Amino acid sequence: MTNDVKLAQQQLAEQKYKRERVKSRISWIIAWFLACFWMLVALIPFAFMIFNSFRKQFDMFTQGVFHLPQPWVFENYPNIIRNGFFGYFSRSVLIVAISLVLMLIISSFAAYPLSRMKFKLRNLIYAGIIAMMSIPMHVTLIPIFKMTNWMGLYDNKFSLIGPYVAFALPMSVFILTGFMTTIPREVEEAAVIDGCNKYSMFFRIIWPLSKSGLSTLAIYNGVSMWNEFAFANTLLLTANQKTLPLALGQFKGEHAMDMPLMLAVLVLSALPMIILFIVFQDKLVKGMMAGAVKG
Numbered sequence: 295m296t297n298d299v300k301l302a303q304q305q306l307a308e309q310k311y312k313r314e315r316v317k318s319r320i321s322w323i324i325a326w327f328l329a330c331f332w333m334l335v336a337l338i339p340f341a342f343m344i345f346n347s348f349r350k351q352f353d354m355f356t357q358g359v360f361h362l363p364q365p366w367v368f369e370n371y372p373n374i375i376r377n378g379f380f381g382y383f384s385r386s387v388l389i390v391a392i393s394l395v396l397m398l399i400i401s402s403f404a405a406y407p408l409s410r411m412k413f414k415l416r417n418l419i420y421a422g423i424i425a426m427m428s429i430p431m432h433v434t435l436i437p438i439f440k441m442t443n444w445m446g447l448y449d450n451k452f453s454l455i456g457p458y459v460a461f462a463l464p465m466s467v468f469i470l471t472g473f474m475t476t477i478p479r480e481v482e483e484a485a486v487i488d489g490c491n492k493y494s495m496f497f498r499i500i501w502p503l504s505k506s507g508l509s510t511l512a513i514y515n516g517v518s519m520w521n522e523f524a525f526a527n528t529l530l531l532t533a534n535q536k537t538l539p540l541a542l543g544q545f546k547g548e549h550a551m552d553m554p555l556m557l558a559v560l561v562l563s564a565l566p567m568i569i570l571f572i573v574f575q576d577k578l579v580k581g582m583m584a585g586a587v588k589g
Contacts, residue, residue, distance in 0.1 A: 390516055404467045409470075410482070454522075
């Protein structure tokens with residue numbers, strides 16, 4: 295009788311294993327199908343931009359937009375460069391780089407005590423930071439314009455740094471606080487035994503261990519700052535101060551009928567963010583998955 299029970303249990307276990315295996319295969323097939331579908335959804339518009347940027351002005355109407363260019367025209371990109379594209383591009387790179395560095399430093403300094411220390415008003419400060427995430431950006435355009443004008447920074451590219459950093463900080467502190475909370479306390483305890491103070495612990499241990507979270511924030515906020523239009527359009531006036539999003543509007547006004555030239559501008563504008571994502575892709579995934587499982 296015991297052998298019959300064991301045999302029945304073994305058969306049930308085998309049937310359960312086969313069912314789970316079939317479910318796993320079906321899940322993987324569905325996941326691969328959805329991944330391929332999403333890849334096509336993401337790649338087709340970009341391929342459309344690239345191929346059509348190598349056409350002449352009216353070739354899109356005569357040849358069709360989904361055919362390879364006949365012939366391939368490479369004049370659009372030199373024309374863009376001659377029209378001052380790299381001036382706008384360099385200003386955007388400078389503003390985004392400075393804003394990201396300041397944002398990462400300030401958010402790290404704020405997240406460290408909120409995640410690793412206990413003090414009075416900690417919960418109130420954290421709640422206030424989270425509440426700032428609900429402030430709409432466009433509500434602050436007029437006050438920031440008046441403040442910038444009062445400070446003498448109107449029509450200065452560096453006037454964008456303050457708003458960019460200020461609006462990126464609440465979300466960054468929120469995410470980085472949760473990330474730093476997942477770092478094991480044993481690491482700090484071992485550092486204290488070795489003689490580390492709070493400053494050494496932050497710069498030598500907590501900050502290096504937060505590289506994945508910092509990379510995630512850099513990519514997330516970098517894309518927003520790179521494509522930001524409202525503050526740039528409000529605070530900048532002259533062409534030698536404007537950033538790349540404003541240049542796109544200017545190119546559109548000057549070359550509205552030359553669609554291949556406009557697509558070439560969009561390709562060059564999108565490349566930096568694509569390169570940034572490729573370089574930091576592994577850290578981005580680690581940062582997004584951090585905290586999902588606590589050890």
